[in-house]
Amino acid sequence: MRQNIYLSNISLNEAIDIFLEKIKDFKLGREYVKTYGANGRVTAKPIFAKISSPFYSCSAVDGIATVAKKTFTATDKNPVRLKEGVDYVVIDTGDPIPDEYDCVIMVEDLIWVSQDEVEIIKPAIPWQNIRQIGEDIVEGQLILPQSHRIRPVDIGALIAGGVFEVEVYKKPKVAIIPTGTELVEPGEELKVGDIIEFNSRVFAAQVEEYGGIPTRFDIVRDDFEKLKAAVDKASKEYDIILLNAGSSAGREDYSKKVIETLGEVYIHGIAIKPGKPVILGKVNNKPIVGIPGFPVSAYFIMENIVKKLINFVQGYDIKDKRYIEATLSKRIMSSSKYLEFVRVKLGFIDGKYIAAPIERGAGTTMSLVRADGVLEIPEELEGYEKGTRVNVNILKSEDEIKNTILCIGSHDLILDIAADLLAKRGKFTLSSAHVGSIGGILSLKDRETHFATIHLLDVETGEYNKSYVKRYIPNRKIALIKFVKRIQGLMVKKGNPLEINSLEDIVKKGARFVNRQKGSGTRILLDYELKRLGINPKDIIGYDREEYTHISVAAQIAKGNADAGLGVFSAAKIMDLDFIPIANEEYDIAIPVEYLELEGVKQFLEVINSEEFKNELDKLGGYDYSNLGEIIIIE
Numbered sequence: 268m269r270q271n272i273y274l275s276n277i278s279l280n281e282a283i284d285i286f287l288e289k290i291k292d293f294k295l296g297r298e299y300v301k302t303y304g305a306n307g308r309v310t311a312k313p314i315f316a317k318i319s320s321p322f323y324s325c326s327a328v329d330g331i332a333t334v335a336k337k338t339f340t341a342t343d344k345n346p347v348r349l350k351e352g353v354d355y356v357v358i359d360t361g362d363p364i365p366d367e368y369d370c371v372i373m374v375e376d377l378i379w380v381s382q383d384e385v386e387i388i389k390p391a392i393p394w395q396n397i398r399q400i401g402e403d404i405v406e407g408q409l410i411l412p413q414s415h416r417i418r419p420v421d422i423g424a425l426i427a428g429g430v431f432e433v434e435v436y437k438k439p440k441v442a443i444i445p446t447g448t449e450l451v452e453p454g455e456e457l458k459v460g461d462i463i464e465f466n467s468r469v470f471a472a473q474v475e476e477y478g479g480i481p482t483r484f485d486i487v488r489d490d491f492e493k494l495k496a497a498v499d500k501a502s503k504e505y506d507i508i509l510l511n512a513g514s515s516a517g518r519e520d521y522s523k524k525v526i527e528t529l530g531e532v533y534i535h536g537i538a539i540k541p542g543k544p545v546i547l548g549k550v551n552n553k554p555i556v557g558i559p560g561f562p563v564s565a566y567f568i569m570e571n572i573v574k575k576l577i578n579f580v581q582g583y584d585i586k587d588k589r590y591i592e593a594t595l596s597k598r599i600m601s602s603s604k605y606l607e608f609v610r611v612k613l614g615f616i617d618g619k620y621i622a623a624p625i626e627r628g629a630g631t632t633m634s635l636v637r638a639d640g641v642l643e644i645p646e647e648l649e650g651y652e653k654g655t656r657v658n659v660n661i662l663k664s665e666d667e668i669k670n671t672i673l674c675i676g677s678h679d680l681i682l683d684i685a686a687d688l689l690a691k692r693g694k695f696t697l698s699s700a701h702v703g704s705i706g707g708i709l710s711l712k713d714r715e716t717h718f719a720t721i722h723l724l725d726v727e728t729g730e731y732n733k734s735y736v737k738r739y740i741p742n743r744k745i746a747l748i749k750f751v752k753r754i755q756g757l758m759v760k761k762g763n764p765l766e767i768n769s770l771e772d773i774v775k776k777g778a779r780f781v782n783r784q785k786g787s788g789t790r791i792l793l794d795y796e797l798k799r800l801g802i803n804p805k806d807i808i809g810y811d812r813e814e815y816t817h818i819s820v821a822a823q824i825a826k827g828n829a830d831a832g833l834g835v836f837s838a839a840k841i842m843d844l845d846f847i848p849i850a851n852e853e854y855d856i857a858i859p860v861e862y863l864e865l866e867g868v869k870q871f872l873e874v875i876n877s878e879e880f881k882n883e884l885d886k887l888g889g890y891d892y893s894n895l896g897e898i899i900i901i902e
C-alpha cells in the first residue's frame with residue numbers, strides 16, 4: 268500500500284481560525300439546568316433579574332428602627348430619650364423596616380435607661396443602616412451576559428435575583444476513538460510490540476476538564492473499513508470526534524483517508540512540535556480532530572486545539588493560559604519551521620524565575636508529569652541562548668513555584684525519594700533537572716539553581732568535587748554538603764558466566780564492554796581506574812561503544828549485547844544483573860552558603876538527614892551514607 272503524502276506547514280493560530288470558521292454553523296443545542304448545578308456551564312442567552320435583592324428595605328445592622336427626625340437634637344449634653352413601641356422597635360440585621368420608621372441605630376450607640384427606654388447622644392441620618400430595595404440587584408437588571416462561563420459567585424447572584432433555572436449550551440458529547448493494531452487494554456498480557464492504550468483515558472479526563480462529556484470507544488485495529496464504521500457511527504451520535512493516532516504518513520495511517528471518505532479534511536499538518544501531523548476536518552457536519560499518537564504530541568493538540576473547540580461549540584472563547592517571565596538556564600535550539608513546546612522545570616531564585624528545560628521527546632509522558640511550565644518557542648526563532656528572559660506558560664501557581672527548591676545537576680534515584688519525603692511535609696517541593704555534574708556547576712555559577720548535585724573525580728588528586736567547585740565558581744561562597752557514596756561497579760549477566768571480578772578481567776577474558784559517554788562522571792571514573800591499573804583502553808573490546816545512562820548500559824548487558832559495563836548498583840538491581848563493586852563515588856550537593864538559611868533548603872536538609880530517608884537508601888542498596896549531612900565550606 269502506498270504511504271500518504273501530507274502536511275501543510277500552516278501556523279497554529281491560522282489553522283485554528285480556518286477550522287473554527289469552517290465549523291462555525293455547528294452549534295450545540297441548549298438546555299435549562301438548575302442554577303445551583305450550573306457551575307462551569309456557558310450561558311446561551313443574557314440573564315436578567317426576576318426580582319430585586321433585597322426585595323424589601325431591611326436593616327443592615329442589629330439595633331433599633333426609629334424616626335430620624337426625633338433624634339436631630341441629640342448631643343452628649345442633651346441626650347434624646349426614646350421609648351419602645353412609641354419611638355422605636357428593636358430590629359436585627361436583615362429584618363424588614365416597618366413603614367413608619369426611616370433609620371436604624373446600631374446597638375453599640377444606645378444607652379439603655381430601662382428595659383424599654385434608650386438614650387442616644389448623636390442624631391441619626393434618614394436611611395442610615397438601611398439596605399434599600401434593590402440595593403444589590405434591581406429587578407430587570409442584567410446579571411450575566413450570554414456566552415459567559417458561570418462561576419460560583421454568579422450562582423449566588425442568579426439565585427438572589429430570582430433566577431432558579433438557567434438556559435445554557437448543552438455540553439458537547441465527545442467520542443474518543445483509540446486506533447492501532449499494537450494497542451492493548453490495560454491489564455492484558457504484554458508481548459513485544461504491544462503498547463498499553465492510555466491516550467484515550469487522558470483525553471477523557473481532559474475533555475471533562477474542558478467542559479465536555481467524554482465517551483471512549485473500544486480500540487479499533489488499523490483497518491480502513493473498521494475505522495470508517497467507527498467514525499461514521501461516532502459522527503451520528505456525538506458532537507465532536509477525536510480520532511487518536513494514524514495521523515501520520517505510515518502505511519497503516521488511515522485517519523486522513525477515513526475522514527476524506529466520510530467528510531472533509533481542512534488541514535493536515537500544522538507547524539508545531541510536537542503535534543505536527545494533526546488533522547482537522549468535518550464528518551456528518553461534526554468537527555473531527557485526528558490526534559497524533561505520541562502522548563506528548565497528543566497532549567499539546569488537546570490543550571491548544573480541542574480545548575478551544577469544546578469551548579467554541581458552546582459559544583465561548585477560552586483564553587486561560589497564564590505566563591510568567593523567566594530566565595532560561597541553558598541554551599535551547601529549535602527548528603525555525605515550527606512553534607515548539609518545551610517542557611521546563613521552574614524555580615524562584617534571588618528574586619527571579621528560572622526555567623530549566625527537561626526531556627523533549629514526543630513519547631515521554633514523564634516530561635509532562637514533571638513539567639512546571641511550557642516554554643513556547645515561536646516559529647521564526649532558532650531557539651534561545653542561555654540567560655534569555657522568556658515567557659513561560661505556567662502549569663502551577665506562582666506560590667507553588669516560589670515554594671520550589673530547584674536542583675540542577677546529575678541525577679540519582681535518591682533525589683526522587685528526597686523529593687517525595689519533602690512533599691509529604693506539605694509546603695515545599697523539590698524540582699530537579701538533569702543536566703550532569705558540570706551543567707549543574709555552571710547553573711550554580713550563574714545563579715540559576717538553589718543547588719547542584721555533582722560527582723566529579725579530580726584525576727590528579729583522586730578527590731571528589733571540591734576542586735571543581737573551586738575552579739568553576741571562584742566568586743561565590745559555596746558549601747559542599749556530603750550526600751552519599753555511590754558504589755560503582757561492574758555489571759555482568761546474572762550468575763557472572765565469564766567470571767569477571769575486576770577491570771583487569773575484562774581484558775583477560777576478552778569480555779565485550781559497553782561504556783558511558785565522554786564527560787560523564789562514570790566515564791571519568793573508568794578512565795581514572797584504567798590509568799591507575801595500567802590498562803590500555805584500546806585493549807577493551809567495546810570501549811568506544813557509548814550509552815547515556817546507567818540503565819541503558821544495564822539494558823545492553825541484560826539483552827546479551829554486551830558482557831560488562833560500569834554503573835551504579837541500583838541499575839544492576841533493576842535489570843537483574845550481578846554487580847562487582849569497583850569504587851566509591853562521592854555524590855554531593857554544592858550549594859551557595861547563603862541558601863543554607865532558606866526555609867525550603869533547611870527542610871530538604873532535615874529530610875536527607877532523617878532516619879526515614881536513610882531507611883529508603885538501605886532498601887535501594889548500593890549507597891554508603893556515613894558522612895551524610897556533613898557541611899564543608901569551600902574557601
Ligand SMILES: Nc1nc2c(c(=O)[nH]1)N[C@H]1C(S)=C(S)[C@@H](COP(=O)(O)OP(=O)(O)OC[C@H]3O[C@@H](n4cnc5c(N)ncnc54)[C@H](O)[C@@H]3O)O[C@H]1N2
Binds near residue numbers: 446
Ligand atoms: N514519514 C514520516 N513519519 C512520521 C512523521 C513525518 O512527518 N513523516 N511524523 C512523526 C510525528 S511528528 C508523529 S507525532 C507521529 C504521529 O504518528 P501517528 O499519529 O500516525 O501515530 P502512530 O504512529 O499510530 O503512533 C505513534 C506512537 O504513539 C503510540 N500510541 C498511539 N496511540 C496510542 C494510545 N491510544 N495510547 C498510548 N500510545 C499510543 C503508538 O503506539 C506509537 O508508539 O508520526 C511520526 N512519523
Ligand code: MOO
Binds near residue numbers: 540543544564
Ligand atoms: O510532531 Mo510529532 O507530533 O513531534 O511527535
